[in-house]
Structure formats: C-alpha cells, structure tokens
Amino acid sequence: MDDGSVILKTRPVSEPVALLAPPAPERKAWKRQRLAAVLSPIILIVGWTLLSRSGWFPAEIVVPPEVLWKTFVTYWSNGQLPDHLTGSLGRLFGGYLIGAGIGIALGTLMGVSKQAEAYVLPGFHIMRQLPTVALIPAFIMIFGVGETVKLVLVAKATALPVALAAFQGVKGIPRTWLDVARIHRIPALTQFTHVIVPASLPVLVQGLRTALARSWMVLVAAELLVADSGIGQMMEWGRQTFRLDLVLIGVVITGLIGFTLDKGFRALERLLTRGSRRQEA
Amino acid sequence: MAFETPSPTAKLSIQSLSKNYVIDQKALRVLLNIDLDVHEGEFVSIVGRSGCGKSTLLRLVSGLENDYSGTIQLDGKVINAPSLDRGMIFQDPSLLPWMTVRENVAFALVNQNIPKAEKDKRVLDLIDLVGLKGFESAYPKELSGGMAQRAAIARALVSQPKVLLLDEPLGALDALTRLRLQNELQRIWLQHRMTMIMVTHDVEEAVYLGDRVVIMDPEPGRIRRIVDVPLPHPRDRASPVLHAIRDEVLKDLTNGVVI
Amino acid sequence: MNTAVLTDIRPTTGDRITKFALGLRGFVIPVLALVAWQLASQQGAVQAYVFVPLDGVFKSLIEHFADGEIPINWLASLGRTASGFAIGGLLGVSLGALMATFRPVDVLVNPIYQAVRQVPLLGYIPLISLWFGNGEPSKLLIISLAAFYPTVLNTYEGLKHIDARHVAVGRIFLASRWQTFRHIVLPGALPSVFTGLMQAVAFTWLSSVGSELFFNPGPGLGNMMANGQAAFRMEVVLLAVIIIGVTGYVTNLIVSKIADRVLRWRNVR
DSSP: OOSSOOOOOOOOSOOOOOOSSOOOOHHHHHHHHHHHHHHHHHHHHHHHHHHHHHSSSOTTTSOOHHHHHHHHHHHHHTTHHHHHHHHHHHHHHHHHHHHHHHHHHHHHHHHHOHHHHHHHHHHHHHHHTSOHHHHHHHHHHHHOSSHHHHHHHHHHHHHHHHHHHHHHHHHTSOHHHHHHHHHTTOOHHHHIIIIIHHHHHHHHHHHHHHHHHHHHHHHHHHHHHSOSSSHHHHHHHHHHTTOHHHHHHHHHHHHHHHHHHHHHHHHHHHHHTHHHHHHHO | OOSSOOOSSEEEEEEEEEEEEEETTEEEEEEEEEEEEEETTOEEEEEEOTTSSHHHHHHHHHTSOOOOEEEEEETTEEOOSOOTTEEEEOSSOOOOTTSOHHHHHHHTTTTOOOOHHHHHHHHHHHHHHTTOTTOTTOOGGGSOHHHHHHHHHHHHHHTOOSEEEEESTTTTSOHHHHHHHHHHHHHHHHHHOOEEEEEOSOHHHHHHHOSEEEEEETTTBEEEEEEEOOOOSSOOTTOHHHHHHHHHHHHHHHTTOOO | OOHHHHHHHSOOHHHHHHHHHHHTHHHHHHHHHHHHHHHHHTTOHHHHHHSOOHHHHHHHHHHHHHTTHHHHHHHHHHHHHHHHHHHHHHHHHHHHHHHHHOHHHHHHHHHHHHHHHTSOGGGGHHHHHHHHOSSHHHHHHHHHHHHHHHHHHHHHHHHHTOOHHHHHHHHHTTOOHHHHIIIIIHHHHHHHHHHHHHHHHHHHHHHHHHHHHHSOSSOOHHHHHHHHHHTTOHHHHHHHHHHHHHHHHHHHHHHHHHHHHHTTTSOOO
C-alpha cells in the first residue's frame, strides 16, 4: 500500500488515554463495544435490504440480499465460483512463493554482505519507485496475456518488500549480538542459523505479511485487466454483462480472502516470534 | 542545630494517609497510615526500596491522584487536585518535544492571567537560574539529559510554587551530572527557600540535600523512621557527620539484608 | 594517542574519491540491465517490438513532450491525484479525529471502516464502474478512497496514543481542555497524521494511474499506457512508467521534506 518499505514502527512508552472524554468504566464500555461491533454491520444489512425494497433504485443497481444469496449458491454449486477461487489462490501462492524466495535470498545477502549491498541496493531503490500496478501494461506486452504475466506481477509485488524487510531485519541486529557470537568463536553457519535468522525473523515476517496483502491487490487488478478465470475476471465479466450481483459477490469474497490471509499470517507471526516477544516483556 | 529554625506552623500536613490500588479485583495496599508534617522551607528526602509507595505518596501530594483515605493538607486546605502551588519534577524530564526550552518553561503559565511581559521575564529569569542561558530556542531533542532536567526544574519553578515535589529527579543522569545538579538544587533551594520533598534511591543524595530523611518500608508502604540531618547548608560532602548519617540510613534501609 | 593519529581520521580527497568510486558499484546492475535490453532489441524485428531500442525511447520522449502528449497526460494525472488527495485526506483526517474523540462514532463506524478496508482498493473498480460509470467521478472516488484509508487510520491512532506523560504535564499546569488539545494532543498526534498523509500521497498516485488504466476515457498517464499497449507501442508504455516512477519519487521527497520541516522537533534516530 505504501512505497514498499517496511519501517519498524516503534512507539514511545505510552498508554491510550481518554483525552477529551472522562474515562468510562472499562468493562462496561468493552461490552458495549462488542455489541456495537455487530450492531453496525446489522444496521448496514438491514439498511441495504430496506433500500432494495424501497423501489428507489432498480434491483439491478441495489441487488436485494436474497438475490445475492441465490446467485452465490448457484455459482458455488455449479462449480464456477470454486474454479475462480482456486484459479486466483493458485496464482497468488505460486507467485508469492517465487517472489518471497527471491526476496529473502537477495535481502539476506544484502544484509550480510557489504559488497552485495553496494551492488544491489541502489537498483532496488530504483525498482521501488515503479508501482507494480503501473507495470501491468508493460509486463503484458513482454510476457503476453497467459498465466506467466500474473505470476511475474505477483512475484514482483512480493519480492521487493520482502527483500527490503529481510535486509532491514538483518541490518537491525544489534552489533553486540554478533560480537558475542564472534567472541565465542561460533562458526559462520551456526551464527547464521542461531543468531541472524531468529533475530531478523520478526521484521521479515512483518514484511512477508505486507507483501501478501499487496500482491493480493495486484493480482485482483491484473485479473481485472487480463485473465480468463479468477475472482477479478469474474467481477470484470459481471461488469461487462451488467451483473451487479456477481460483482458484489466478488467484492465480498475478495475482502474475505484479504482478511483471512492477514489474520492467518498474524497468527503465524505470533507463533514464530514468540521468543523475541517474550524477551521484550 | 539546624541551619534555620523551621517555622512552627506545618506547611504540609499528612495524617493517617492510606491508599489502595485495585488490580484484578484484589485490593493492593500501597500506603498505610502515613503521618508526616513538612515545615515551611524544609527539604525532606524520602528513601525506600522499590514498591514502598514513595512515588505514589508524591503523586497524592501533587494531586495527580486523589483517591485516598486520610488527609493531606497544604496550609490547612485539603489537596484533591493539581494546583500551581505544588510544582512537580519527574525522573523523566517530561518536556513537550514540540516546544523549545522557552516554550516549555512558559507552558507552566499556560492558564495564568499574567501580563505577557512579566511572563517572558519570569521565564527568562528561570532559564538563567538553572543555567540554560543560550538554549532558549533549543528543542528537547537537542538537550543532554542534565540540560533537559534543568529545563524541567525551571518549568516547575516558574509558577512560583510553595512546595516542589521531586520524584527521583536525578535518577536517569550519569554520576557527574548528578553531583552537579545536586549542588544546583541546593543552590536554588537556598535562594528560594521553598519547601521541597524529594523521592530518591540514592541515600547519599537524600542525606546530602535533606533536612530530614524519611525511610519507608514496602508492602504496604509505611514510614519506618525519620532521620534528622542537623547540618547547615550548603553542605560539605566530605563531612564526617554526613557520612555517619548516610551509613546509618543505609544500614537501616537494608535492615541486615545483603544487597 | 597523538594528534597525528587524530588528523588521519578525517577523510582526505583520496578517501572521497574512493567512496565515490565505491558508490558507483550500485550502477553496475542497472547499466548491465540496460545494455541487455539494448542488445535484445538488436536481435531482430520481433524482439525490437518488445525491447524497443533505448534511443527510440529517448526520441519518443522528446517527440511526445513537444506534441504535448506527455504534458497533457502528466498534468491530468497530477491534478486528479491532487483533488483526490485533498478530498480523501480532508474527510479521512476528520473521520479519524471524530472516531478518536467520540466513542459512539468510533463504535459505530470503526467496524464498517475495517470491513470496507479489507477489499483491495482496485477490486472496487467493477462495482464503482457499474454504479457511477466510467468517467471522472469514478476515478476521483477511487483516488479519494486511497487517501481516505491511511489518513483515517493514522489520525485515529495518533490521537488515541498520546503519551500519558505529556497529558500529565498539561494537568499539572492546569491547562484547560482547549489548551490541552491545542498544545498537547494536536502536536502529539501530528507525526502520526503526517505518516498517514505520506502514505496517502504514495497511494493516491498509484491509484490515480491504476484507475486511469481501468476507466479509459479522459487523459492521464494510465490512459497513455493503456493506449500504448493497445497500439503495441512499447516506447510509450515505458515512458509512462518512467514518468510515473520519477513523479512518485519526487513527490515523496517533497512531502518528506515538508514533514521534516513541520516536525523538526521530532527525534529521528
């Protein structure tokens, strides 16, 4: 979403304070908040239903919820929706794995070797200035309209933030930790597996998560422009044939996938960075 | 024996003060039955192990916290909210990073009806007093730890408080800066003769600056003993009396526990 | 230690030249890539379609600057970005502040904001296209949303995480509510608000180009790329990419300079 760099956000020791309102009793407020968290979506759905019943808009523009549900069930049971889903997710994970692999390798290399950093980093900064979405037309011309171009776009969208995160992760390791390893004459390989990898992991994982969200956006955009399957293509087809129900289902599914990927990754992040967080506490 | 006979009227009077915190629905006793009278112009040091509630005591006197039982009175008036007649200095200088030294010091008068010219004069005088002349337009990030604490002292004094509360004011400074600022504090105190109450971990500092040293016990926080330091100010660090008192306080504080 | 050792530490002219020469290492890979591109263009007519010769790109730059194609599209994209930034940024900061200040607003709006934000921005394009058409309003909506998301979030976070010590300072000196807001809350939240605005700048520029790619009518760099792709004129597409990159870089630079100036009190390590 931003310019591709992963900046470790640290806040000064602070606590949220109720500023302009007197502090309410915590527990009660929390309960109310839980209630409201489900309240506003309910209001939204009820409002949508009423709007679709009001007759102010044609049903093609404000699709009634029951029509949406019917379309969803039809497209799910006839296998079209699952096909689009597997198509999109397959591309996403394929491109993501390639990109993350390249990113981790290059980023770590730049982190441990001053030479590699000097040769590669400036080129990286140039590439960072080119938003992936803006590269779609050029990549289509180079790689054609098949599967390759989507894999390349996703890989590109992944590799840059991951490489920078890996780089910053390694660079951010306190000098003293490496000095300790050297004083104790730890072999280079052990240093790498026991100091560098675990110490840079939290930053790297954060970068991997940002990259996943960004490549999902790039893939949806690419599928809108050039694809014969996938959620993006389904939405684009819905647009061309004026099937707003399909478009809306696509939007909801896109959001759900983004949400699930992010939540899943956060769970993974907690699991992987247990050690470093315990130390902070 | 004291350098100056303290005024007979108690300036700050604390009587059977107790304070509980509620954590996970369990009451935690932080302070229990504190009785303490601080006289006008007196310098009182408070020492004690971590968790003895000495900082909480200071926050209660400042009025930042007002949920307690017992009484805290300043000149006979009950304390239950912050007021400009009690200045406060924390271990962290707590300067506002977006204000220059001058603006930070002036912020203490933000809600005061004082003519601008007089405000400016008071601010500059205090910056001068704490030895920060020339750094009026510096931002806190450009100051060293000692300089930042000087600015915080100026800010606490500019509203001309009757009592100055110091919560480990020099705790975060290096040893040399610390010694220098102890002398500065003493100089300012002698010049202004205001009442000062200082919480510290450093027994030497407590004895060197205080007319009396209050020793507190933890869990629940209560006063164990009050030691008089009957030496005139400014004091000589090498004074054998001072060292004897320091050793006594230290012994009492550690109470045979090996540290 | 003697003074001779101390003076030796200062960089000499020779050191500076060495440093400069070492800095050149960063250009090795980009230059190699350009050479490879140029070589590829000379392999034959088919390759030259995709890997247009670099001198062709340069010639086309001069040409399209002169015939106004580049300035027109460039200014159109910039103008669109600026309007979207202004609209979305203003609304975003306002909503973020409202959410941070008034609990009912927070409680009602936050879940919807979080839900809406889960959908990748460009994923809304088909929906917006059907509801609002393919014209200027649709583009502006996308770009405004791009500014809106990060500013809401960062304004909210900034206002919610004011340092408790700074608030205590305000209480000690009996600052009124307005004074607390003016002197403590507002400057305290400013760095975070600026973070949001800086993300918004980068993100609006990207979605400006993106929306132009999808909503074709009207001038814009995205549109220029789409047309170049349709006509299979790689040099036009490449030019647009380069201009997009340079513009993004320069605007980022300007905004961070402004941030450094406004937040000059900030301790950046």
